[in-house]
Amino acid sequence: xxxxxxxxxxxxxxxxxVDFALVELNLYLNTHPMDQQAIMxxxxxxxxxxxxxxxxxxxxxxxxxxxxxxxxxxWSWSNTPWPWQV
Amino acid sequence: xxxxxKKLQYPVRVSKxxxxxxxxxxxxxxxxxxxxxxxxxxxNQRYTVPxxxxxxxxxxxxxxxxxxxxxxxxxxxxTKDATPDDLKKAGLxxxxxxxxxxxxxxxxxxVPFTATYFTAxxxxxxxxxxxxxxxxxxxxxxxxxxxxTDDTDLIDSLTFLREREIIHSQRFLECxxxxxxxxxxxKIF
Ligand SMILES: [Fe+2]
Numbered sequence: 013x014x015x016x017x018x019x020x021x022x023x024x025x026x027x028x029x030v031d032f033a034l035v036e037l038n039l040y041l042n043t044h045p046m047d048q049q050a051i052m053x054x055x056x057x058x059x060x061x062x063x064x065x066x067x068x069x070x071x072x073x074x075x076x077x078x079x080x081x082x083x084x085x086x087w088s089w090s091n092t093p094w095p096w097q098v
Numbered sequence: 099x100x101x102x103x104k105k106l107q108y109p110v111r112v113s114k115x116x117x118x119x120x121x122x123x124x125x126x127x128x129x130x131x132x133x134x135x136x137x138x139x140x141x142n143q144r145y146t147v148p149x150x151x152x153x154x155x156x157x158x159x160x161x162x163x164x165x166x167x168x169x170x171x172x173x174x175x176x177t178k179d180a181t182p183d184d185l186k187k188a189g190l191x192x193x194x195x196x197x198x199x200x201x202x203x204x205x206x207x208x209v210p211f212t213a214t215y216f217t218a219x220x221x222x223x224x225x226x227x228x229x230x231x232x233x234x235x236x237x238x239x240x241x242x243x244x245x246x247t248d249d250t251d252l253i254d255s256l257t258f259l260r261e262r263e264i265i266h267s268q269r270f271l272e273c274x275x276x277x278x279x280x281x282x283x284x285k286i287f
Contacts, residue, residue, distance in 0.1 A: 024105060024109075025109065027105060028105060028106070028107070028108060028109065031105075031107075032107065032108065035107070035157075035161060036265070038157060039154070039157055039158065039161075039265065039266075039269050040269075042153040042154045042157060042269070043154060043269055043272040043273065043276065074104075075103060075104045075105065076101060076102070076103050076104075077101060077102050078101055078102075080101050080103075094104065095104055095105055095106045095167065095171065096106075096110075096167070096170065096171040096174050096175070
């Protein structure tokens with residue numbers, strides 16, 4: 013594996029890990045809305061996720077569509093790879 | 099509305115081309131207890147369930163779409179390098195004749211997807227029990243699928259999906275408890 017490819021996977025996995033924890037906490041909080049500690053953890057991870065994605069996008073192009081991310085020039089959203097291609 | 103993010107919920111890797119496994123995996127793509135049925139079932143029920151549990155149905159329904167994408171990725175990767183002859187040998191000759199290598203919403207036996215795989219009763223307890231059963235059935239299917247492969251990369255992704263069914267089932271059970279508690283409180287006052 014090329015070093016640049018290895019870096020891509022490493023950064024992507026980090027995002028997948030944080031975002032998975034966010035999905036889990038989100039589902040949990042839907043049925044446990046008073047758990048303050050879980051809410052704190054959720055908010056911390058939201059911040060971490062946003063930071064990781066900003067960094068990832070600065071290296072590999074737009075990750076989120078419809079205005080959830082700023083765009084560089086040229087437009088990079090529709091570039092490969094798509095998730096099933098990596 | 100929904101936003102798209104260019105990532106799978108969990109990595110999907112396969113260590114070899116395995117057309118037969120791809121055929122079996124379509125059970126979770128367009129089968130009765132598959133991810134499409136799950137996503138459509140929950141996203142459809144969410145309009146008419148009590149406010150307290152809309153969020154659960156909305157979010158689990160959304161997560162199922164991410165699982166559908168993972169299954170599609172498995173099927174795509176397992177068949178990407180297959181020849182027509184490989185497809186024929188694995189029992190996908192009929193599929194190839196109709197769809198080439200395109201994905202199609204069908205079960206492992208080639209039966210096309212149908213809305214009759216799930217229902218909406220309008221009774222939240224009845225709907226939730228269907229949802230719990232659906233999760234448990236999907237969990238079983240993932241186990242049967244894991245039992246049929248020795249591809250450790252594929253097993254890793256399938257194990258993730260199997261575990262998610264357990265969590266979803268748990269959340270739906272909590273919804274039942276929340277609704278029963280509310281019903282009992284109304285009876286007392
Ligand atoms: Fe599920």
